[in-house]
Amino acid sequence: MNQSTARKTSATTDDHQEDRPHVLTLPLEDQQADREPHSYERWLLAKLMRMAGSPPVRFQLWNDEFVGPEVGQARFTLRLTDPKALYALVTNPNLAFGDLYSAGRLQVEGDLSDLMEALYRSLHNARQQWPRWLEALWRNHNPRPTGVSEARENIHHHYDLGNEFYQLWLDQAEMQYTCAYYETPELTLEQAQLAKLEHVCRKLRLKPGMTVVEAGCGWGGLARYMARNYGVKVHSYNISKEQLTYAREEARRQQLDHLIDYVEDDYRNISGQYDAFVSIGMLEHVGKDNYQALSELIRRSLKPNGIALLHSIGRNRPMLMNAWIEKRIFPGAYPPSISEFMGICEHGGFSVMDVENLRLHYAQTLTHWMERFRNNMDKVTGMYDEHFVRAWEMYLAGSIAAFRTGSLQLFQVVFTHGENNQLPQSRKDIYRSPAAPEAY
Amino acid sequence: MNQSTARKTSATTDDHQEDRPHVLTLPLEDQQADREPHSYERWLLAKLMRMAGSPPVRFQLWNDEFVGPEVGQARFTLRLTDPKALYALVTNPNLAFGDLYSAGRLQVEGDLSDLMEALYRSLHNARQQWPRWLEALWRNHNPRPTGVSEARENIHHHYDLGNEFYQLWLDQAEMQYTCAYYETPELTLEQAQLAKLEHVCRKLRLKPGMTVVEAGCGWGGLARYMARNYGVKVHSYNISKEQLTYAREEARRQQLDHLIDYVEDDYRNISGQYDAFVSIGMLEHVGKDNYQALSELIRRSLKPNGIALLHSIGRNRPMLMNAWIEKRIFPGAYPPSISEFMGICEHGGFSVMDVENLRLHYAQTLTHWMERFRNNMDKVTGMYDEHFVRAWEMYLAGSIAAFRTGSLQLFQVVFTHGENNQLPQSRKDIYRSPAAPEAY
Structure with missing residues (x-):
């Protein structure tokens, strides 16, 4: 839908702008x-x-x-x-x-x-x-292109809806807009999101003083978690202005800004070499045409013994994104099938070390989001029109259904350079203690 | 190499048989x-x-x-x-x-x-x-075909070399001729092989009374481990006569034969539906042409909420098997790349839940095998000629090198039907306690 028309504060001005997705309506008299x-x-x-x-x-x-x-x-x-x-x-x-x-x-x-x-x-x-x-x-149509300039439009469309809006229904711990990790089913959304961050850090085997580069950082929660709990230096790339504003303010407030550099730039412009390359929930927006370039980017950004982790919505088979979601909610979105995902790793000569599928965790995450969204319905309708509110409900409900029925998957993939022999002996230490805090 | 000629007990008779791999030799006078x-x-x-x-x-x-x-x-x-x-x-x-x-x-x-x-x-x-x-x-040449009759030849060539020979250098616990699991680096070969069996059982979430089908069972160790420690009923398929003879005797000796059916038949003839489908070290011999059929076989053999596990040597990129290994050691062998492996899962509409790469564990396993092989050199040379002994040394040494340098990988892949929602909450319980026995 056209968020510009939907947002009550900035209505009317671009009602007829046709270059952004908009909702099919007909005059009532017809x-x-x-x-x-x-x-x-x-x-x-x-x-x-x-x-x-x-x-x-x-x-x-x-x-x-x-x-x-x-x-x-x-x-x-x-x-x-x-x-x-x-x-x-x-x-x-x-x-x-x-x-x-x-x-x-x-x-x-x-x-x-x-x-x-x-x-x-x-x-x-x-x-x-x-x-x-x-x-x-x-058949679903092909997703919109995801070149550097189109990606800005695509990301702006969804992620710049306003931080106050997302704050109404995302977790209050680190504003995570990606799948949480319910290591036990009774966790709160906050606990499960913090557990996800911890789980990712453990998979990356972070140690103090290491350097991390992050492609697509949302509101910057992972970078802050890493800096706070692991003492690493993080460079986080994002092209959503509103998210970056929040991320920077929050890092300053937590006095972590000396460890984190939030960079307003396309992931394709990442430079330097790091001990870890991480990307949570960006691959869905990268587009198949850019998989090889992404792989080459990771290849040159990762130190010889570095570890990379990509966390993304995926598929059991190659399949286009649902047409309505691609058109109204996530322009340009394409979740890779597991073999397409592995193709990214193969192209760069990487060695896939660990794949974990958290599909049902995403269904539970979305259920928690939906609950909060509905509990805050009055505030949301104060910000946006009813059309927007219903579209958002449909998006959340449809996503819950997609993860519950196995139409969508959530893959966390860990990989290293093919020549790297500094590998962890086993995955045991990932499970050394609960990843979630006892309470939040 | 031609094992028939190599084996001292049955020499001379088929020295000139050209339909089996043989070693290039030239008369000395030339x-x-x-x-x-x-x-x-x-x-x-x-x-x-x-x-x-x-x-x-x-x-x-x-x-x-x-x-x-x-x-x-x-x-x-x-x-x-x-x-x-x-x-x-x-x-x-x-x-x-x-x-x-x-x-x-x-x-x-x-x-x-x-x-x-x-x-x-x-x-x-x-x-x-x-x-x-x-x-x-x-370039390595294409592997030999792996149809039902060729597979018999291929498997006979390697696995029917004689149980006494393999007993000289494989573990004494369960005669495992596949990658062990060194959850800690100091484990003995026996501990690490038992840890592998336990690791696999945990990944399959076995419970007493469940039924398991196994494609390619070697000397039957996994089936016995499962029956003994998990109280499950196992149907294990194999086309190596010598291995089956050993497997059956050992099951009787351990009074497990009421729980295990060792079937002398091609995996393609598996029938029935089971709670678990497992195959350790057979996929390397299946051949790309048969991947889709294997996928369909697993699809029909696995109960709606069942779990499948394939453990196989693999690659970071599609690549033919080393020519010498394919010609002299493992006729028909082709280790799949990780995306080819995932293609098997995609074809059957499966959901990949877990991939673990144990590459360096195979290097360590092979190092232990090599050590024992060398320590038993006198006995091996009593069974086979020097040519055979040197070929076997080259095969073990080359394999160690291939796993150390990342030319070969070892993937354990867990997957379920795409619609199965009875999934474990996390992988935590796989790591609830050491998988290896304290001593062996």
Whole structure:
């Protein structure tokens, strides 16, 4: 969606700016919500549901009539407010589902994450029987380019929404907008995010005085954690202005600024050689075209005995990002499949030492975010319009479903130069004590 | 090499059988070891060494003359016993080095593993500058086919050399002919092999009453360990007769035969569904052409919430097996690169949960094997001819070097069906206590 229009403080000025993703809306007078549904409209919806594997869903049309299974078999009711919403949905369900929900023209009765999970499962099974033409119709389009200038636009679109907004629902420990590590299931979001940071530091085998370079640092939490707890010097690159402002202020406040250099620059401009190369949640934005260059960059930035860690959303198979997410939420996003991920390591002559998949940890992280987002709904609606709020809910709910159903994975990959023989004897010391603080 | 000819007990009969790998030998009268070396022969050797990156090696020719760097710079002396050995080496060094060593026509002064390591490092660096024609000349050939009938031949060639032979230098705990797990560096071979078995069981999260299928079971040690320590039922497939004979006897002796079914059959004929699918050191013999079929086999053999583990030698990049090893030692062998390995998982819609690289553990395992092999040299030479003994030494030394220099990797990969949500919360419990017994 177009965040510029959504943000209440800076509305109207660029309402018609077409170069950024925006939400499909139609003037209400065209929506013909006062007429009776046609029988072929009911047929189209029923057909759509069959192609989607008959999920436990029924529709309520604009005249309150129900289409689909009995209420006993339908765990969710989707209300379509007008005929055009129905046409948008049946002709381009992949994109329109999120857009109509955001616009309030598709309303959901039942839990949104559970609905999305049911739809994911149902679709996943149904797709295996689809004819080729249907698969082609459904196909997600290629992500937007991610060159140096486009990357700035892509990142600005999402990460510069305002630090106050993210503070409402991210953890209060280190503003981590990536998968947490629930080493035990009852951890709070704060504990699990700190555990993630600790887990990453342990995998990197940090020692005081070492140097670290970080590609994409968010609000700078990992760099501060490393400097504070491991006494290392960190250079952290980011192209989101709002995040960097926060990161720098926070480092000063914690008197860590002598150990951390937050650099406002593209990761491609990283220079120097370091004991560790780390990137948490940036690879999803890098784009396949840049994998080889990233690999070469890590090759020249890592000291001979250095350790690199990439943490990224990934896939079990190569697959384009969901169209709605790529268009409205994360422009340019492409999560690599595990073999594509390994291809990055192979290109640079690296030796992959450790891969850990934290898929269900991301589902739990997102569930915690969703909870806080909803608890702060009044504040969010004070900042943004309802359209934005619903889009964000859909994004969080859809992501929970994607991680729960295995449509998305979360890979932490540790690797070294192929010639490096200074390797840890085992992974045992990563587990020497709990990674999470006892309380937060 | 041709084991049939090598084995003293069954010599002569099939000396000229050409369908099995055999060692290049020339009748001595052709070898012209009594003439002076020509100047262009010295030039050829010097050229070969330059192309190989000038390793710290000098040659001693059949007339005792030295070629190469001063004794101070040369850590190793390679003695060539005759002119034809020189020609074989310069025209096909990749294959001839091992063959000439086995034949006693290339003799090494200095530690063989250290020499091989120095050659690997030197070659690795030099190759990056090689012109294309030289790279093409050096190229390893494609491995032999690994269909059901060829696989029998391939496996028989190596694994049916005689249990008494392997007992001389493998661990006395469970006859493990795969990488051990040195969770601490001072472990004995027996402790480290038992630790490997325990490590694998923990990764598979075995519980009493579960069922396991094993593809390629060697002498059956993992199956017995699982039955004994975890109370699971194991079906273990193998096509090496000699190994199975030992495995079955040992299971009976340990009164574990009610829990273990050792099946003499190709892994492709595995049937049924199991809580765990495990394969230690078989993937190297499967061949790229069969990766998809293997993936589909695991898909249908694994229960919905089951866990699979593949343990295999691998590569940092796709690369053919060393020609000499493929021809003389492991016919049909091809260690997958990490992305090829992941491709196996992707094909079956699996979710990769854990990858661990134990490269240096294999170097240590091989060092222990080599030590025992040398300590039992008198017994080995009682069983096989000198040619065989030298070939085996070269194979062990070359493998040590390959793992030390990162030319080979050892990957343990854990994966599940993509839809499985019954995943362990973390890997912490794998490290709950030492995997190795306190003593052996």
